[in-house]
Amino acid sequence: MPEGDTVWRACKRLDQALGGQELTRTDFRVPSLATTDLSGQSMLKVVAKGKHLLMRLSNGVTIHSHFRMDGSWHLYRPGESWKGGPDYQVRAVLETAGWVAVGYRLPVLELVATKAEDTVVGHLGPDLLSPDFDRSLALANLAAEPERTISEALLDQRNLAGIGNFYRVEVCFLLGIHPWRPVASVDLPAVVDLSRRLMKSNLRHAAQVTTGVDRPGQRSYVFERAGKPCRRCKTKIRTAQIGEPPRDRVSFWCPACQPEDRNSPVDSR
Incomplete structure (x- = not known):
């Protein structure tokens, strides 16, 4: 999308x-x-x-x-x-x-x-790419449901607008956050700031890049790399659906770089 x-x-x-x-x-x-x-x-x-x-x-x-x-x-x-x-x-x-x-x-x-x-x-949260992005409101929106998974909270456009599955997956990897971590246990300012920085950095070209390497097959750390070795530690990247249908999305993560929270569901393994 x-x-x-x-x-x-x-x-x-x-x-x-x-x-x-x-x-x-x-x-x-x-x-x-x-x-x-x-x-x-x-x-x-x-x-x-x-x-x-x-x-x-x-x-x-x-x-x-x-x-x-x-x-x-x-x-x-x-x-x-x-x-x-x-x-x-x-x-x-x-x-x-x-x-x-x-x-x-x-x-x-x-x-x-x-x-x-x-x-x-009018239902949208602050736009990450807007020059007048309201960071405080975005953080408050995300924190309003502390037990929700960070993955679902980030994809909810009512919290903050513009971020999709690619950036959500990559941001969680770069910050070492397991996709099923609850919002309450996440450094929300770091998540919001990194999301905005990555999206703004990609405005200059059509490809979405988080690795710094704009070549096919090398642009992401974990997104759409299920079963492939982690670029950091060589552990196999895992994948599973997260969220309730029809809003569920596929997630990708490294089990070593993004350690599992004890509250994570069994089917995330």
Whole structure:
């Protein structure tokens, strides 16, 4: 699932291309918006909020989209071939004089009044990538449920917005935290600060890197490395699902570098 840094980069590209420009054609390919025509409106600003993307228009309407597992926006020049997938996966087309923005596989695509954006993003905690990130509020949100696992608390976008499974897994490894550790036993300031630092460091390039080595197969310490040797101690990386369905996520950890807490469930072994 795309995380906050991926959405932030998409937002920046879209804003640079479409910001301040008039929409010459729009084509929404979802039933609820099939008859909507926003041509003639200007794109005032494209804004990222955690994993949500908000396109604010001059008529007081915002196009709200969320990538979830594999949605994306692609930019093309007029007349250029689209390469983001087959046509049946296209959910929206926004054209200006100089650019064509094509939204592929967007599971969330809707229009909301700009003044009512809180109805779709108001539940989010502080955005890790926001310049006015409220660290104190994020820490208070995480600490509010001390018995919850740190993994579930970090992935709850109501606590802090933008972090996903990749950063959650890697941060826990780098700080030596077992995925099932309860929030109360974790150094929350260290977790929040490292999460923000890693995400901000990856804004400069498309790949998500925590090892400092931006090469295929070498970008992560434990993420998607089940059964492979730990980069630090050579112990085999373990994996298991954590959390309650449908919000459960796969976790990866090194049992030596991230010692098990006695409160961890048996099925985490």
